[in-house]
Amino acid sequence: MSQSENPNVTQQPISLWDMSAPVTPKALPLEGNVTTDVAIIGGGFTGASTALHLAEMGVQCLILEAEKIGFGGSGRNCGMVNPGIWLPPQEVRSVLGEQAANRFLDVMGKAPDTVFSLIDRFKIDCEATRNGTIHAAHSPSGFKELTARAAEWQRRGRNVQLLDAQQTEAKIGTSNFYGGLLDPKAGTVNPMGYARGLATAAIKAGAIIHSETRALKLTPVDGKWLVETNRGTVTANKVIIGGNAYNDNLWPGLKQTFTSIHFYQVATKPLGRIADKILPEAQSVWDTGLVMQSIRKDQFGRLIIGSMGKLAGKNDRGSKYWAQKRIDKIFPFLGKVEFESTWHGKIAMTPDHLPRIHHLAPGLYTAVGYNGRGITTGTVCGQAMAQLLTGTPEEDIMLPITGLKKDHAAFVREPLYEACFKAWRYYKSI
Numbered sequence: 001m002s003q004s005e006n007p008n009v010t011q012q013p014i015s016l017w018d019m020s021a022p023v024t025p026k027a028l029p030l031e032g033n034v035t036t037d038v039a040i041i042g043g044g045f046t047g048a049s050t051a052l053h054l055a056e057m058g059v060q061c062l063i064l065e066a067e068k069i070g071f072g073g074s075g076r077n078c079g080m081v082n083p084g085i086w087l088p089p090q091e092v093r094s095v096l097g098e099q100a101a102n103r104f105l106d107v108m109g110k111a112p113d114t115v116f117s118l119i120d121r122f123k124i125d126c127e128a129t130r131n132g133t134i135h136a137a138h139s140p141s142g143f144k145e146l147t148a149r150a151a152e153w154q155r156r157g158r159n160v161q162l163l164d165a166q167q168t169e170a171k172i173g174t175s176n177f178y179g180g181l182l183d184p185k186a187g188t189v190n191p192m193g194y195a196r197g198l199a200t201a202a203i204k205a206g207a208i209i210h211s212e213t214r215a216l217k218l219t220p221v222d223g224k225w226l227v228e229t230n231r232g233t234v235t236a237n238k239v240i241i242g243g244n245a246y247n248d249n250l251w252p253g254l255k256q257t258f259t260s261i262h263f264y265q266v267a268t269k270p271l272g273r274i275a276d277k278i279l280p281e282a283q284s285v286w287d288t289g290l291v292m293q294s295i296r297k298d299q300f301g302r303l304i305i306g307s308m309g310k311l312a313g314k315n316d317r318g319s320k321y322w323a324q325k326r327i328d329k330i331f332p333f334l335g336k337v338e339f340e341s342t343w344h345g346k347i348a349m350t351p352d353h354l355p356r357i358h359h360l361a362p363g364l365y366t367a368v369g370y371n372g373r374g375i376t377t378g379t380v381c382g383q384a385m386a387q388l389l390t391g392t393p394e395e396d397i398m399l400p401i402t403g404l405k406k407d408h409a410a411f412v413r414e415p416l417y418e419a420c421f422k423a424w425r426y427y428k429s430i
């Protein structure tokens with residue numbers, strides 16, 4: 001059955017990126033019962049990076065993806081390739097301890113290099129630009145926070161630049177911000193293009209990808225893993241779960257380790273020359289607001305703005321209304337714009353805002369909880385799990401390897417946050 005005929009998979013495009021990214025080589029659903037060395041569940045950045053790095057080391061592996069490559073956060077995000085940390089770097093030390101924090105921050109600090117060198121090496125067609133990203137201060141206290149972040153990154157040898165309000169205005173094209181933190185080594189991609197490119201590179205290196213194949217049950221059998229799916233079975237020596245915010249109930253308790261929040265985006269039609277003043281150097285922007293907002297353009301001159309929460313209103317009218325209001329405030333010279341695309345996706349937030357690599361059982365690992373910073377984090381966690389499975393000791397991995405710890409308040413937080421995002425959007429739209 002081809003994807004267009006299968007009623008159990010999502011037919012419509014999941015985001016603008018789904019339509020504008022180059023098409024990936026066809027991955028066929030699993031048929032029958034197969035064996036492999038490593039089965040990887042989930043075909044986002046984490047799964048594709050694990051597969052690529054394993055396949056490059058000559059390890060036989062296959063990806064089982066319930067829908068299609070990039071279906072989760074990887075094909076829906078803002079495309080900001082930044083060093084992967086929600087938590088200010090100075091606070092990482094108090095959570096992880098000095099030694100583990102240094103190891104983690106070193107890997108994350110170099111993670112944009114890792115991503116862009118994969119893009120270069122595999123010639124991944126994903127609208128990649130590397131002119132930095134800007135963390136913009138939405139308030140004077142936001143600027144104070146950025147000043148502390150800048151000092152810590154500079155102390156760690158990263159060449160980040162603190163911009164004053166005028167410099168920020170010149171870069172973004174609005175006087176709406178109190179300053180900004182420019183990370184010149186960061187950049188922007190079409191995230192679906194990057195996910196498809198990583199998957200393509202993995203296939204070329206020898207990995208197999210089965211789309212439309214949902215893992216339903218994981219059972220240890222004679223020192224191996226039996227993965228039962230809706231299409232057939234896989235017997236594997238080792239398993240990686242890369243489902244992240246899109247995890248279902250495959251592994252008990254995993255979904256309860258993080259709070260799932262939504263982030264939505266609204267894209268205009270290509271705006272032409274009038275938008276030349278906006279982000280003339282093609283950086284992407286997110287702000288310091290508690291309800292964070294994002295701004296970027298794509299290669300075709302569409303303006304894409306977003307914020308936390310689900311899409312709202314019939315035909316997403318509420319979100320488009322919010323987007324027009326926001327444009328009126330920050331880029332009033334655009335006037336009334338036409339919107340082309342709206343979408344949202346889920347983000348896995350951990351209680352301490354740090355990602356996790358969990359050892360779930362012998363030969364079974366997962367990485368989860370990237371707190372909205374998954375392009376870099378998914379790439380390096382995938383690489384780290386490939387190293388774990390090929391003999392690198394746990395103490396040499398970028399993050400401490402832990403067991404599951406349930407976040408008991410997550411089920412309360414999810415609806416509460418969503419209600420707050422809704423109220424905030426309403427307040428900003430009136």
Ligand SMILES: Cc1cc2nc3c(=O)[nH]c(=O)nc-3n(C[C@H](O)[C@H](O)[C@H](O)COP(=O)(O)OP(=O)(O)OC[C@H]3O[C@@H](n4cnc5c(N)ncnc54)[C@H](O)[C@@H]3O)c2cc1C
Pocket residue numbers: 041042043044045046047064065066067068069070071072073074075076077078079080081082213214215216242243244245246247248250263264265344345346347370371372373374375376377378
């Ligand atoms: C709107 C939005 C904006 C964001 N902006 C940014 C940004 O600008 N920069 C950034 O770095 N990060 C951003 N993020 C976060 C980033 O997208 C995620 O952290 C990242 O995509 C996670 O990648 P992943 O591969 O771990 O998981 P995902 O990409 O979510 O992939 C998980 C996959 O697992 C599959 N799956 C789940 N269960 C099963 C099963 N049982 N069997 C088979 N398959 C299964 C799902 O179908 C899915 O395709 C954003 C996220 C969202 C939603």
